[in-house]
Structures are given as C-alpha cells and as structure tokens.
Amino acid sequence: MMAGVSIVNWRDRSNRRRFNNTAFWGIYAITFLFGSRLPDLASGFLVIAMVLVASIRGLGQGVDQSSPEARESSAQRWGNKLFIPALAIPIVTVLGTLTLKRVMIAGSPLVDVKQVTVISLAIATVIALAIGMVLLRPPLSAPIREARRLLDAVGWAAVLPQMLAALGALFALAGVGTVVSGLAQRWIPLDTPFVVVVTYALGMAVFTMIMGNAFAAFPVMTAGIGLPLIVQKFGGDPTIMAAIGMLSGFCGTLMTPMAANFNIVPTALLELPDENAVIKVQIPTALILLGANILLMNFHVFRR
Secondary structure, X not given: OHHHHHHHHHXXXXXXXXXXXXXXXXXXXXXXXXXXXXXXXXXXXXXXHHHHXXXXXXXXXXXXXXXXXXXXXXHHHHHHHHHHHHHHHHHHHHHXXXXXXXXXXXXXXXXXXXXXXXXXXXXXXXXXXXXXXXXXXXXXXXHHHHHHHHHHHHHHHHHHHHHHHHHHHHHHHOOHHHHHHHHHHHHOOOOXXXXXXXXXXXXXXXXXXXXXXXXXXXXXXXXXXXXXXHHHHOOOOHHHHXXXXXXXXXXXXXXXXXXXXXXXXXXXXXXXXXXXXXXXXXXXXXXXXXXXXXXXXXXXXXXX
C-alpha cells in the first residue's frame, strides 16, 4: 500500500511537493518490504532518511479531484448504506476471532491462535473493501487513490505508532525500566499492593503522555514496576496486569498532544480553531477510565 501511495504521488503533478511525498512513502514501503532482510543499521538510515525528507520542505497534498457538490450528492444518494462496509470490519473481525482459532486442518490450526485477531482484522478489511467496491462501483484505482489522499492529509504522524513502539523497545533494552523502578522505590512507599497498582497505572498513563504511545510506555513500566513488584513481590496475575495496564496507558493517550495521529491530526482534518480541542473534550473521560482501571486491577490482579 505504501508503495502504491508513493507511485500515485509521483504521478500527481498538482502536488508541488510530490517528490517529497514520493520519497517519504517509498522509503517507508522499503522498510516493510525488505526490513527483515536488511541490516539493522540500514533500517536505521532509512528512518533517518524519512525524517530528513519530512523536514526539508515537508510533505504536501495534491488537488482533490472531487468537488464538495459531488461528494454531497453521493452521500445523499447512498445514505446509510455507506455504513455497510465500515460495519463489516468489526463484525467480521469478531466472528473470525471466535471461529478461526477452532478450525483445524490435519490436526493443525488453520491460523496462528496468537495472531487470530490480527488475521481476522485483515480478512475483514479485504471483505469490507470488496463490499464497498461492489456496492459503490468506483474506479478500480479508487482504493489506492483514497489511501494516498488520507495518508497525505495525516502526513508524517501516520508512522508515529510504529516509531514510538520501537522507541519503547529501545528504552527497555537500555534499562530505563530499572531506572524508573529505582526512582519509584526511592520516593514512593511501595509496601502495599494497592500503592503499587496505583503507581503502575499512573506511571503507564503519564509515561504514555510523554511518549505519545502506550506501546512505548508498556515495556518500560512493566519491566520497572509491573513484573518486579505486582507479579514477583505480591504474586499478581501478569495477564490481568498487562491487559489493564495497557488500558491505563490508553487513558494517557487521550490526554496528550504527543499522540498526534489521534489528537492533533483530527483537529487539522476538521479545521477546528483550537488544536487542543479534542484533548480538552477527552480529559474527563480519560480520568474516569483511569480511576476505574486502577480499581479493576486492584480487585482482580491479586486473585488467583
């Protein structure tokens, strides 16, 4: 898909920065297509090249070929039928998650049970695309052109989740979790299970706000607080700790501009006057959810 977006950008002469866009998404495509075969150093240089491309003149957008009148007419024509492809994705994903892991061929599972949700999501996306193509009958090039339009609108923020998740892994390997654990044990009385749970959940939320992604915060906080204290010291259930810990991190995602693809990009797409409008609306909900996660973890994680 990234390679297709790069090619569409290359052919779009209406975008004054088409070469920047072509290079950015083209390099990103290389990291997906050949990243597992390239040396780590080469992959690192590719990431640096992406940063340089996005920094020099930035990325741009081409001219939208469809008029507002045409889009409004199409919306009125199809009405609520437009929701059919979108609703197909969660429905098929749930059905696939519940059924595919039980399908056996010659005694072996059809899909990797550890990846069944992701596989189901991929299948659901393909099915939804097919439904949309049959229902709306757009040109065959419409999916890649629309993917290009959306990615160009989002820009470099589209790659943030992957980059920040990698950054979290690097922090974990560098021993940041050990440092966090040492600081927490020095300044916070971690002698009771509830205080440890509160520290872990709040740490996940705060570190997510700093990093912009719960996947980046998870390895650091889990290595520093979760495993040594909740699991090993107080005998907590690691599965429950990890699940609710991630939910606590997502509460931090709702409250930070660092999660640009969630909180800053929508305001740009909707042309809202206040770039922090989404965050301000989400803060009360995030705090309530964080409190609920702390209570849920405290009541369930220590029950064996």
